[in-house]
Amino acid sequence: MFGNPALVAVAHGSRDPRSAATVAALVDEVRRERPGLDVRLSFLDLSAPRLPEVLDAVAADGHRSAVVVPLLLGHAFHASVDVPGAVTQAAARLPGLDITISPVLGGHxxxxxxxxxxxxxxxxxxxxxxxxxxxxxxxxxxxxxxxxxxxxxxxxxxxxxxxxxxxxxxxxxxxxxxxxxxxxxxxxxxxxxxxxxxxxxxxxxxxxxxxxxAAAPVAGPLGPDPDVARAILARYDSRAVPAFAHDLTA
CATH class of the missing domain: 3.40.50 (Rossmann fold)
Known part of the structure; x- marks a missing residue:
């Protein structure tokens, strides 16, 4: 059994392999920031592994709870429909796993x-x-x-x-x-x-x-930046607090 919820990061997914590789590097940065936390990567579409498969694996590995953190910069269709829909289906399939969804990264x-x-x-x-x-x-x-x-x-x-x-x-x-x-x-x-x-x-x-x-210099995307990794952990913590409190009183 695990004390703290698993952190399940979910990105949109892309046909371009650079996208998944960059997100995987970002998730590795999250693991470096919080050693010992079970951090897993998933995607909504176009890339693997998909969110339902990862939640199945989290439950199979003995977790009682998971926090899904959408790696989205704004709250639009994916955040309001796709992620909740996938989590609702998983919750019905995995009654022993308590799944919550954090806010998107935008705003941090x-x-x-x-x-x-x-x-x-x-x-x-x-x-x-x-x-x-x-x-x-x-x-x-x-x-x-x-x-x-x-x-x-x-x-x-x-x-x-x-x-x-x-x-x-x-x-x-x-x-x-x-x-x-x-x-x-x-x-x-x-x-x-x-x-x-x-x-x-x-x-x-x-x-x-x-x-x-247009002859305008262009910056790179956010990528596997430590400050983005900390934003992911902050979103996780906002939903994982009850589990941490439970650990402290156990």
Whole structure:
């Protein structure tokens, strides 16, 4: 028997093997941050192992509880439908396993720390008032998820005093070229593109191509960053507290 719940990280999945490899490296970083914690990687689609298989294995290995942590940067369809649906089915199949779902990673300060580190690597000092920053994400059919990306870059713009900041998306508007052109038209002396994306893949490649075509330096995705790993653990802890309390009183 295990005292603490297993941490089951679930990513979207991709046909691009770089995506799964990057997420696996991130999960390895989580294990380094919390030695002894049973941390497992799963995917919703396109990559293996899938979330139902991993939850089955967690139960078979003797765990009584698990916390599913969605490796998602916004709360949209995957967070509100796909993950809860898979967990509900697993809970019906595994009555001896108590499964809870944590909030998505979006909103944790570790993501901003990692993204700004990536941005500074291509932009240089961030306290440049002539700077325009495009924060690029995949994009969602759920408008609040897209608006949240705009809120992130707006907060950075106020913090650093940039000339301007804008969200852009690979699958909806504004596109990266549109956002870059708009910032230049408003007088930004130079424009750089950051990625509000966890791992490389086919759609992130589109962002890189568009930024390069617009002659705007582009930062890398968040990747296996220690601050992102800490964000994952913080989301886990927010749902695992009852189990930890139980251990302390056992």
């Amino acid at each position: 300060t570790g993501l901003a720390t990692a993204a700004l580190r990536r941005l500074a690597a291509v932009a240089g000092p961030l306290n440049d008032r002539g700077l325009g920053v495009v924060l690029a994400a995949i994009g969602s059919s759920h408008p609040p998820a897209n608006a949240a990306v705009g809120d992130v870059v707006a907060g950075w713009t106020r913090r650093f005093g940039w000339h301007g900041g804008s969200a852009a998306f690979a699958t909806t508007t504004p596109s990266v070229p549109e956002a870059v052109a708009a910032l230049r038209a408003r007088g930004a002396e130079r424009v750089v593109v950051g990625q509000w994306i966890l791992a490389p893949g086919l759609l992130p490649d589109r962002i890189v191509r568009d930024a390069t075509a």
